[in-house]
Amino acid sequence: MFISDQIGVIYRVQDRKAEVFLDIRGQFPAFVFDPGIATGLGSFAFHPDFVRNGLIYTAHAEITPSTPAINEALYEQVVIPNLGTPPLYWVLSEWHATEPTGDRFAGTRREVLRLKTPTTAHGCQDIAFAPVTNRNDPEYGLLFIGVGDGGTVNLKMPALAHTPRSLLGTLLRIDPRGKNAPGGGYGIPADNPFVHSSDPLARREIWAYDSAILTACAGTFRLENGSSSSTSAKPMSRKSI
Numbered sequence: 001m002f003i004s005d006q007i008g009v010i011y012r013v014q015d016r017k018a019e020v021f022l023d024i025r026g027q028f029p030a031f032v033f034d035p036g037i038a039t040g041l042g043s044f045a046f047h048p049d050f051v052r053n054g055l056i057y058t059a060h061a062e063i064t065p066s067t068p069a070i071n072e073a074l075y076e077q078v079v080i081p082n083l084g085t086p087p088l089y090w091v092l093s094e095w096h097a098t099e100p101t102g103d104r105f106a107g108t109r110r111e112v113l114r115l116k117t118p119t120t121a122h123g124c125q126d127i128a129f130a131p132v133t134n135r136n137d138p139e140y141g142l143l144f145i146g147v148g149d150g151g152t153v154n155l156k157m158p159a160l161a162h163t164p165r166s167l168l169g170t171l172l173r174i175d176p177r178g179k180n181a182p183g184g185g186y187g188i189p190a191d192n193p194f195v196h197s198s199d200p201l202a203r204r205e206i207w208a209y210d211s212a213i214l215t216a217c218a219g220t221f222r223l224e225n226g227s228s229s230s231t232s233a234k235p236m237s238r239k240s241i
Helices: 072-076
Strands: 002-004 009-014 017-023 041-046 055-062 088-097 107-117 126-129 143-147 170-174 206-209 213-222 228-233
Touching (some): 002 041, 009 041, 055 126, 072 107
Parallel strands (some): 041 126, 126 213
Antiparallel strands (some): 002 009, 126 143, 170 206
């Protein structure tokens, strides 16, 4: 079993003993886990073929950009009020373990994508692969990324998370091993709902969107009828399913 903490460590737990498997602290100068609400190491996911390909994915928060975010253009069109919380950059990383069965990670890392949220609230805190193991299944190897509203409700700008033109308040679905996205860092599945949208500004990565804060995509499962369910949360409200 593997578990993580918010300050940047993934642990391997065996026989009730936790040992460090991957520690991302110190690897990213801009890594931030304060104030601890929606920062730090958000989530991790092992590729379904990890034992053979050694691929692990993580989402973590950074306080300053090192490369442009894929949704940077959104912030060129709106004025974000300053409420004392800086924007965050959520980075999806792919880690390649040279020895997948090793006790501690050793290998290389590449940046898959990064996206920007306007505040330190409700970020990118859950990623999960489609729960299928059949390599012939079209869902195999596709990664779901839950992106919160980024605090837009707190900013009194909820409309920023209720449009397919924004990545805020969305559930993204990508192929992390693909290359057809702008920049070539990941792939966009051909059957994503906005791939053929007539709106040129619609984000093709989006699988679902809402003004709700979709932060728990690990609760997303493909059902027998092809539909899915996901958990979400709203400020000042209960969790919903």
